[in-house]
Amino acid sequence: MVPPPAELPTSGWRLWWLGARPRTLPAAIAPVLVGTAAATVERPGVIWWRLVCALGVALSVQIATNFANDYSDGKRGTDDPSQRVGPPRLVGNGLAPAAAVKRATLISFLVTGLFGLPLVIWVDWRLVLVGVAAIAAGWFYTGGSRPYGYAGFGELFVFVFFGLVAVVFSTFVQIERLTWLSVACGVAIGCLATALLVVNNLRDISGDAAAGKRTLAVRMGDRGTRFLYVALIVIAMVLVPVIAGFGGRPVAGLALVSVFAARRPVVDVLGGAYGAALLRVLADTGRVELLYAVVLAIGLVIAP
Numbered sequence: 001m002v003p004p005p006a007e008l009p010t011s012g013w014r015l016w017w018l019g020a021r022p023r024t025l026p027a028a029i030a031p032v033l034v035g036t037a038a039a040t041v042e043r044p045g046v047i048w049w050r051l052v053c054a055l056g057v058a059l060s061v062q063i064a065t066n067f068a069n070d071y072s073d074g075k076r077g078t079d080d081p082s083q084r085v086g087p088p089r090l091v092g093n094g095l096a097p098a099a100a101v102k103r104a105t106l107i108s109f110l111v112t113g114l115f116g117l118p119l120v121i122w123v124d125w126r127l128v129l130v131g132v133a134a135i136a137a138g139w140f141y142t143g144g145s146r147p148y149g150y151a152g153f154g155e156l157f158v159f160v161f162f163g164l165v166a167v168v169f170s171t172f173v174q175i176e177r178l179t180w181l182s183v184a185c186g187v188a189i190g191c192l193a194t195a196l197l198v199v200n201n202l203r204d205i206s207g208d209a210a211a212g213k214r215t216l217a218v219r220m221g222d223r224g225t226r227f228l229y230v231a232l233i234v235i236a237m238v239l240v241p242v243i244a245g246f247g248g249r250p251v252a253g254l255a256l257v258s259v260f261a262a263r264r265p266v267v268d269v270l271g272g273a274y275g276a277a278l279l280r281v282l283a284d285t286g287r288v289e290l291l292y293a294v295v296l297a298i299g300l301v302i303a304p
Contacts, residue, residue, distance in 0.1 A: 019096070026293075028061070030292070035054075053118050060109075061108075064135070081278055123203060141157060148216060163187065163190015181246055188240070192232065198225060236292065257291070
């Protein structure tokens with residue numbers, strides 16, 4: 001549940017940790033783990049400094065996007081505390097000035113560039129194009145005059161950048177080439193990452209509609225959004241044996257253990273969980289993605 005206002009941090013690192021939205025961070029960690037593991041199928045071993053840089057890029061761009069969303073929504077007045085069901089926002093709840101949140105956004109994007117710079121210099125200069133695209137997508141999700149997140153394209157952004165791009169290029173920075181295995185893994189992880197946003201937007205349908213945000217959930221309606229969530233979970237699970245067989249790593253099939261973790265959030269969503277009850281579903285979905293990614297990554301690393 002959301003803590004009452006008296007318990008909310010008003011300064012210090014806890015305030016900015018709240019703004020970073022830690023529950024969303026599994027969506028940044030998972031694709032890097034899986035993409036790196038997929039690279040070991042082609043060439044055993046991990047180049048650790050490249051893994052650290054890729055993980056730094058993923059985490060910092062996720063945090064920057066969260067701050068940018070907080071800033072832009074707060075400035076537009078679409079994070080009205082009286083309408084929100086989810087966790088409080090820095091600008092919308094008056095916990096931090098908009099200028100400070102914008103500064104945190106820019107600093108986080110700068111950190112993204114710092115982590116990405118060694119990869120651009122020593123792996124492939126074209127990675128700068130990927131980084132610029134990710135930063136631009138993070139900012140214009142809710143920023144600019146025509147934010148695409150308000151037009152129902154947020155799920156596509158998450159699928160592409162926190163699924164396909166993050167996995168495929170985590171593989172690329174290790175072995176410096178693309179593989180079909182990493183694409184398959186990217187689709188699976190992208191589905192789970194997108195499921196996180198779907199739950200978030202399902203929770204906020206009424207508030208977003210009132211604020212004029214035409215998210216995909218608003219466009220599809222409550223029933224359609226619930227079915228979309230379940231479909232994304234199912235697709236990710238169906239892809240496990242495909243990935244295990246395609247990669248020649250049968251142990252990767254153990255990632256299906258995450259089906260058991262997915263049971264509760266799926267039942268909650270199909271059972272009509274609403275409002276604050278979806279906060280648990282959001283946390284559960286993050287745990288499903290992380291469990292799925294960790295077990296799949298271990299399975300891909302272990303040779304038959």
